[in-house]
Amino acid sequence: MAGRKGPPYTVRPDPLRYLSDELDALKAQGLYRRLRILDGEQKARTSFDHRAVVNLSSNNYLGLTTHPKLRERAMEATRTLGVGSGSVRTIAGTMRIHMELERKLADFKRTEATVVFQSGFTANAGTVSSILGKDDFIVSDELNHASIIDGARLSRATIKVFPHRDAKAAGAIIQELPRDRRRLIITDGVFGSNGRGTVDHFGLHGRVDIQVGTLSKAIGALGGYVAGSEALIEFLHHRARPFLFSTSHPPAVAAACLAAIDVLESEPELIARLWDNTRFFKSGLQTLGFNTGVSESPITPVIVGDAALAMKLSDALFQEGVFAQGIGFPTVARDRARVRTIVTATHTRDELQFALDCFGRVGRSLGVI
């Protein structure tokens, strides 16, 4: 109001000043990044920051984020059931469609039961933290995802780390731990046949007690699930904190996930195309002379070492029409900075060849190859 004096603000030092200092340090180390803004749908060829690009940065492995069947089921669920669940699962937020999804996932994973969480992150963190306590042991792959690490820390169990994919080392650690304590081995997995995951891929049914998966990537929507025995799932209903203390999915999310499982079964060619594209792109990068590490998945790193160089490579590719994210510490070790590429089933050969040509040109101009 005109003439009215404002409140008597006193000038005080900014208590969050240290955050700006830390951001400045990130900039100095080449680790600072701006968020890229996706202008439209999450697709293989799309637009970020108003620039048309071949998109090598999403986890939309099968292209399901825009699949007509998922879209239709999600819209129908919104029309008939509304936009939100309105409660946590343990009070009023368990809708029939949530139960339908959990039943279908259990059949798909060939386990007794499943429970769905809001995300893969909360599924991992909520499960690991609730099933173990301070007297127990966790034997964890050194490259396990942050959600597993956080869950392990929250459990207060003793954490023993084994080298990446070294089952022998994990076994040796287990042997040395007291047998009267609970001992949990945890490792991340890979894609299996029909998207059923690692246990199915290696024929390990009945030998892995707890399986966790995400619904946010290949499934194209959002969420995470735990698959296992009835007792495990009922225990999580009572003790997993994200299940108890955070609102459940909107019906559209559950509906899209239901449709996605149908699509996995009715369109197996999507997975075949994903692996075809993976082989083509990975060998293309290797032929160009890039260091692509040891990945066997659709995610192929282009390892350059220095974080500033990785960001530079990513920026230069973006200017040429390819979006591949630069990744540095703490996501990867300090001297292992990289540009991460992810192909999907919906990339065409032309799009992938275009991306390879750009990688070759930019990689040579920056002295990476």
Ligand SMILES: Cc1ncc(COP(=O)(O)O)c(C=O)c1O
């Ligand atoms: C290995 C792994 N586990 C868990 C997650 C978390 O899944 P979500 O994105 O559904 O939270 C991710 C991805 O973000 C991941 O890569």
